[in-house]
Amino acid sequence: MAWKPRRVCRCGKIIAATDLCECQIKRKAENDRRRPNANDRGYDSRWKLARRAFLDKHPDCAMCGKPAVVVDHKTPHRGDRAKFWDKGNWQPLCAHHHNSTKQSQERRDDR
Ligand SMILES: [Zn+2]
Numbered sequence: 001m002a003w004k005p006r007r008v009c010r011c012g013k014i015i016a017a018t019d020l021c022e023c024q025i026k027r028k029a030e031n032d033r034r035r036p037n038a039n040d041r042g043y044d045s046r047w048k049l050a051r052r053a054f055l056d057k058h059p060d061c062a063m064c065g066k067p068a069v070v071v072d073h074k075t076p077h078r079g080d081r082a083k084f085w086d087k088g089n090w091q092p093l094c095a096h097h098h099n100s101t102k103q104s105q106e107r108r109d110d111r
């Protein structure tokens, strides 16, 4: 029988040198949980595409008619996916008006 090299893990357990200790597996699982999952990464690129397509169709700011640079949510979506993807809730805004609506929304949120 081949003798397997052993090592002592940080947690004090003696394990095969080529194996991961239970405590390492647990740590790894925790790190994976903290990382944004594949869904959220896909969601970013999906939003980038949708946003560009929307601005192609609606190139002017809804407030002043200047070139729009952002798609704004008329009703803040607050993480609600349905509201987030509802095109009826989107409006094209220039940087100036995007900033001013964001600020007034934040003021409202303060209450
Ligand atoms: Zn360990």
Ligand SMILES: [Zn+2]
Binding pocket: 061, 062, 063, 064, 065, 066, 093, 094, 095, 096, 097
């Ligand atoms: Zn504007």
